[in-house]
Amino acid sequence: MTNERYPVVPEGFNDSEPPRGIGSQRLAVLGDPVGHSRSPQLQLAAYRALGRRWEYSRWRIPAGQLAAALDARSQGWRGFSVTAPLKAEALAFASEVSADARRSGAVNTLVFDSLEPGAPARGENTDIPGIVRAFGERGLERIEGVAHVLGAGETAASVAIAAQRLGASRIEVYARRPERAEALAERLGDGVTGRTLADWVLGDDTAFVGDTVPGGYVLANDIGPVPAGAALLSAAYHPWPTPLAERWQDASAPVVTGLDMLLHQAVLQVRLFGGDTIDEPLPNEAEVVEAMRAALS
Incomplete structure (x- = not known):
């Protein structure tokens, strides 16, 4: 039901500036x-x-x-x-x-x-603080180990900084274009390295994976088993679950969703x-x- 005191946005979107309604x-x-x-x-x-x-x-x-x-x-x-x-x-x-x-x-x-x-x-x-809050709500106050960030765009940068704030000992950024991963790593400073996404695999010391690939990372090779206790942040939320979220759920490992x-x-x-x-x-x-x-x- 539409309440005149609280304007409700119509479905769809505008290609030009939205018209003004009754809101203050x-x-x-x-x-x-x-x-x-x-x-x-x-x-x-x-x-x-x-x-x-x-x-x-x-x-x-x-x-x-x-x-x-x-x-x-x-x-x-x-x-x-x-x-x-x-x-x-x-x-x-x-x-x-x-x-x-x-x-x-x-x-x-x-x-x-x-x-x-x-x-x-x-x-x-x-x-960045929103990711930290989302982790805290799931009882995940610290990242005790290495963080893997998939993607090298603006969301990946935010995920990497949040992982640093949560205490990750090292951050590895993986992107389809390794030069983009290396550029992001250089901008974020010490303890961050850039690599190619085709080489990504999980390690025993992997404590966190941040999947910022649009639509979710598609499993193209054997990435190995999900390490015990490793957390996943999947920035994509439609469709759900993403391939990595499904892998994490099967392993009963913690997942922080895009929502x-x-x-x-x-x-x-x-x-x-x-x-x-x-x-x-x-x-x-x-x-x-x-x-x-x-x-x-």
């Missing part, structure tokens, strides 16, 4: 493609729980066009969630960025200083969109999180 403040997820995004359900559930009369929609912006689109935006935008392929462009667009955003090379959250069209934006990467990551990074976005810091909890945050979780089911 406007938010959207930006990307290409973006029609599949679950962010509107998540965010609107949070604002209903908080009693905020805000709008949240989808806005398709092709690669290379983020700055032009946002510079021409109309009145009322509070901020944006940013997904592929625009996270590096969002980093360049923001007037001020956090240390996490700069180190990862990715901004997934833009927050404007005011609702005026020319207001400057602050850029943040909530994926876990999506939920917890979105909670941090809601904090930021409301004018709080990333570390300042929402009013009745536990209830807000459960409303957002229910919106994903």
Whole structure:
């Protein structure tokens, strides 16, 4: 049922700026493609729980066009969630960025200083602390061993930094193009190496695997058995389970899903969109999180 006090985003998405509805403040997820995004359900559930009369929609912006689109935006935008392929462009667009955003090379959250069209934006990467929160919810407070990150894009950078924060002793980045893995490893610094994805196998010391391959890594060779206690983060969540998630489930090993990551990074976005810091909890945050979780089911 549609409640006029809490605008509900229609299905589908807009190729141009979404029209203004009845909400007092406007938010959207930006990307290409973006029609599949679950962010509107998540965010609107949070604002209903908080009693905020805000709008949240989808806005398709092709690669290379983020700055032009946002510079021409109309009145009322509070901020944006940013997904592929625009996270590096969002980093360049923001007037001020956090240390996490700069180190990862990715901004997934833009927050404007005011609702005026020319207001400057602050850029943040909530994926990194969102991953740490998702692990903590599963009782996984530490990574005791080596972390393998599959992929070398912006999500892979966030996963690698989160793995460092969780205590991984070493991080190995695997990509189809080894030069991309090596470039990411060089940017992240000591204790990170880049390798080719075709050579990836599990080792006895593997404590964590972060699968950021779009759609999930497809098992093309024998990667060996899942080490006891090794955790998997599968960034993809549709279709589910991914091939690696199925392997981990068969081994009764811990799995953190892409929806876990999506939920917890979105909670941090809601904090930021409301004018709080990333570390300042929402009013009745536990209830807000459960409303957002229910919106994903």
